Amino acid sequence: MRTKRLVHPGAWWLWAAGLATAGIATSNPLLLLALCTLSVVVATQRGHRHVASTTILGFVKIAVFVVTVRIVIQVLFGQRSPGHTLFTIPSVTLPSWLAGVSLGGPVTTEALLTALQGGLKLAVILLAFGAANALASPRDLLRSMPGVFHEVAVAITVALCFTPELMASVRRLHEARRLRGRPTRGIAGMRGILVPALEDALESATMLAASMGSRGFGRSIGHASTPRLNRGLVITGVLIVIVGGYGVLASDSTVPVPIPVSLLGLVLVSVGVIRSHRRAARTRYRRASFTLAAGLIGLLGWIPAASFWVLSRLGAAGIQWSASPLSPPPISPWGLLAIAVSGAVLFVAPAPVEYGRVPQRGTTLVEAHG
Amino acid sequence: MIRFSSFGFRYEPNSPWIVRDLDVEVLDGELLVVIGPTGSGKSTVLRAIDGLIPHFSGGEMLGDVTIAGYSIREATPTDLAGIVGYVGQNPVQSFVTDRVEDEIAYxxxxxxxxxxxxxxxVEDVLDVLxxxxxxxxxxxxxxxxxxQRVAIAAVLAASPRVLVLDEPTSALDPGSAEEVLSALTRLVHDVGLTVVIAEHRLERVLPFADRVMALTPEGVTLGRPADIMEHSRIAPPIVELGRIAQWKPLPVSVREARRMAGPLVERLAPLRPPPALAVTGSTVATMNVVSLRYGQTPALVDVSWDLAGGTITALMGRNGSGKTSLLNLLSGMRAPSTGTLLVDGHDPKSMKASERIASVGLVPQDPGTLLYCQSVAQECETADREHGLAAGSTWAELEKLDAILEASRHPRDLSEGQRLQLALAVVLAARPDLLLLDEPTRGLDYEAKWSLCCQLTGLRDQGVAILLSTHDVELAASIADHTVVLAGGEIIAGGETRDVVRQTPAFAPQVSKVLSPEPWLSVHEIRAALEASS
Known part of the structure; x- marks a missing residue:
């Protein structure tokens, strides 16, 4: 018998949300870089070999692209703030009917660093959720969703299938156009591909819905319907949490006693979820229960964000950094320590189990897509 | 178990009925094969058993269908989930999850x-399949x-009493098809599962069938396979062989046929099959130690082969053995990792699009992807314009293929066979010297397949080099001059079809299995030889 311990997918998403929040809470590029590295390392070490590396690699590419675009935009259109000029590009002032924006001009080190800083913040968020994607596929997460969110889960499942199906269809049509010696670039090329690709993808979505239906999906809803009360509890709870959360985060808000309000919301949501859960007629195959380890993983993800928040409040240096006046970003031992503690998930989460695999045959992937 | 009472169905009011006055009963624990030409309503009958018709299709329904006492007028596919398992034509589109086990448990x-x-x-069905x-x-x-096997496992795990499969082997190589069908037979025998299969490739399913339901424009007949085959226009090679030899009752399996084959073997003893066509055309494509890798995984390993004008070559091999990769290289969609590959003396990958389509044309597995206009006529005009041909050339090509298509129809509304003809005409209008076809007989009924064979042999006689990748051993045996077998990206056998397909039973056509070790491959060469001798 296998002794594979499954980590609840929710644990990884909670962990990733913590890292992303930490990325928002700090502006020190060194800490941001450390967060990026942590996401990638955990994803590759604790995800399934074949899926995780390709998934996270895709997200790394997107992150690099985002950072680059951010810098390029800064160079071309950025505000010209005073500082140390690095180089100057020819400047053009657009005519007034184009809002009189000026392009180009002197590019300062400060401006570049600020752009890099902003880009890195986005990169942390992207990589954290990339890691969550690699560690627990969103479909796994949806399967573990409580009954109250059932309809939402269906919509998301179909949407999740729609995108790859659309991409595969575009690729197939693109090849077919090339076979006929047709232009595949430009608007004309795209129009010829996009419409039939959308048709294909829609057809697939319908087939998927039919397949889900004929395999009994939605029975639990029909027979043991989620009572309105549960749904009402959850929706009200979520709304209260949003209001309370805004009160906690925005310092100048007018929400009275934000923390108790948030807690009240959370209680309502929990009651709704637990009540509906008792009634669910569905069962789970190899259900990953939310164990102590899963809770610990989720908790570890929030250590950096919490530490950054506390350190900032205490006025500790190194969490926040600004490019002007120009100075090297400080090394924050406490900040780095918090991130390292978060990396302890590597010891908490079990290594992924690889089953006896047949040697990969070269063309299966290609032929599977026709 | 399943009862159709005066069942009729059509998608739109006022359109012709797809199925009408169907009154049949499928018995508990039988394996029923539904046959019929394209458009005869096989899929409609199958989808009605699962309640997908009328609940997911809309349309107008007459009469009723009951499954284990449930009427599809009331019971939806969801209600029938524990009773009926339905596996559609394209398993990929039915997958809800990402992983095999999750899909089975769903x-x-x-x-x-x-x-x-x-x-x-889950463990049980993993074993069974x-x-x-x-x-x-x-x-x-x-x-x-x-x-395909995962899709079957996924519905089987819910332990339904009826399993419905729409063309379960059309995408499979002979070996995998055999595996799937024997797994099904085992289930029928062991647990008394009722199985309903629609299939064009009768030679594969007929030996396993308890009864056959034939849907024809004239009406519906239901009976034992041998009785139905007596009058059926659609018949596998073994039945046609039985008709020539006047065997009674008609055999439906190789085993039965071999027992009756003695007299026929004697009659054929003094005769010889026609000699292989001498290669007269010049070499159109050459491959010299060509390899292709996707990342680390090899798709093709040291492939060397030449294709001459005026020959038909069949490319066979397991799913995933590299057939599609080879077609991609020859059509210039990809460049080989190492080795040289030339078509008309040039590298197809670096040719200009206009030159390339005049050298090599590929009809992909789904010919519909090549078509994108609103009507057949428009499609032809666009092809003329793109290829810089005189107006009407593509239409003329279509007529040469003996295709009877309404000019105003949308390509989407054509039958599989007609779509293939249109795609073929579009590709041929550019007059390529090398024609590549990927799995051309998938979804074709016997009639459409026969007309494709005639068209391809006609093109061969005009000097075109043809390479067809196929799982259909009967097709290869009846028209291919040469056959190449790929395994793991390597050529493991290649040469004259008569020699290659008789080497192993997996790739041998039915006629050869019945008459082996005699060298006959197809019914039409036997018929021709017998007619010539008498």
Whole structure:
């Protein structure tokens, strides 16, 4: 018998949300870089070999692209703030009917660093959720969703299938156009591909819905319907949490006693979820229960964000950094320590189990897509 | 078990009925094969058993269908989930999850089966369909045969009493098809499952059938395979052979036929099959130690082969053996990792598009992807314009293929066979010297397949080099001059078809299995030889 311990997918998403929040809470590029590295390392070490590396690699590419675009935009259109000029590009002032924006001009080190800083913040968020994607596929997460969110889960499942199906269809049509010696670039090329690709993808979505239906999906809803009360509890709870959360985060808000309000919301949501859960007629195959380890993983993800928040409040240096006046970003031992503690998930989460695999045959992937 | 009472169906009011006045009963625990030409309503009958018709299709329904006492007028596919398992033509589109095990468990989760029972049933179906090795794989990375088996396992796990399969072997190589069908037969015998299969490739399913339901424009007949084959216009080679030799009752399996074959073998003893066509055309394409890798995984390894004008070559091999990769190289969609590959003396990858289509044309597995206009006429005009041809050239090409298509119809509304003809005409209008076809007989009924054979032999006589990648051994045996077998990206056998396909039973056509070790491959060469001798 296998002794594979499954980590609840929710644990990884909670962990990733913590890292992303930490990325928002700090502006020190060194800490941001450390967060990026942590996401990638955990994803590759604790995800399934074949899926995780390709998934996270895709997200790394997107992150690099985002950072680059951010810098390029800064160079071309950025505000010209005073500082140390690095180089100057020819400047053009657009005519007034184009809002009189000026392009180009002197590019300062400060401006570049600020752009890099902003880009890195986005990169942390992207990589954290990339890691969550690699560690627990969103479909796994949806399967573990409580009954109250059932309809939402269906919509998301179909949407999740729609995108790859659309991409595969575009690729197939693109090849077919090339076979006929047709232009595949430009608007004309795209129009010829996009419409039939959308048709294909829609057809697939319908087939998927039919397949889900004929395999009994939605029975639990029909027979043991989620009572309105549960749904009402959850929706009200979520709304209260949003209001309370805004009160906690925005310092100048007018929400009275934000923390108790948030807690009240959370209680309502929990009651709704637990009540509906008792009634669910569905069962789970190899259900990953939310164990102590899963809770610990989720908790570890929030250590950096919490530490950054506390350190900032205490006025500790190194969490926040600004490019002007120009100075090297400080090394924050406490900040780095918090991130390292978060990396302890590597010891908490079990290594992924690889089953006896047949040697990969070269063309299966290609032929599977026709 | 399943009763159709005066069942009729059409999608739109005022359009012709797809099925009408169907009154049949499918018995408990039988394996029923539904046959009929394209458009005869096979899929409609199958989808009605699962309640997908009328609940997911809309349309107008007459009469009723009851499954284990449930009427599809009331019961939806969801209600029938524990009773009927439906596997559609394209298994990939039915997958809800990412992983094999999750997919198998999906229906059981919905039915609220306890976790312990689920674990046991998953193990059981993994055994039955031989999927242990891939239990934790991503569904998309599996080969076609494995995906088909997962789709069957996924509905089987819910332990339905009826299993409905729409063309379960059309995408499979002979070996995988055999595996799937024997797994089904085992289920019919062991647990009394009722199985309904629609299939064009009769030679594969007929030996397993208890009864056959033939849907024809004249009406519906239901009976034992041999009785139905007596009058059926659609028949596998073995039945046609039986008709020539006047065997009674008609055999439907190789075993039965071999027992009756003695007199025929004697009659054929003094005769010889026609000699292989001498290669007269010049070499159109050459491959010299060509290899292709996707990342680390090799797709083709040291392939060397030449294709001459005026010959038809069949490319065979398991799902995932590199056939599609080879077609991609020859059509210039990809460049080889190492080695040289020339078509008309040039590298197809670096040719200009206009030159390339005049050298090599590929009809992909789904010919519909090549078509994108609103009507047949428009499609022809666009092809003329793109290829810089005189107006009407593509239409003329279509007429040369003896295709009877309404000019105003939308390509989407054509039958599989007609779509293939249109795609073929579009490709041929540029007059390529090398014609590549990927799995051309998928979804074609016997009639459409026969007309494709005539068209291809006609093109061969005009000097075109043709390479067709196919799982259809009967097609290869009846028209290919040469056959190449790929395994793991390597050529493991290549040469004259008569020699190659008789080497192993997996790739041997039915006629050859019945008459081996005699060298005959197809019914039409036997018929021709007998007629010439008398």
């Amino acid at each position: 229906a059981m989760e919905n039915l609220g089966i306890t976790a312990v029972t689920m674990r046991r049933r 031989n999927l242990h090795e891939v239990r934790n794989e991503q569904l998309r990375s599996l080969s076609g045969g494995q995906q």
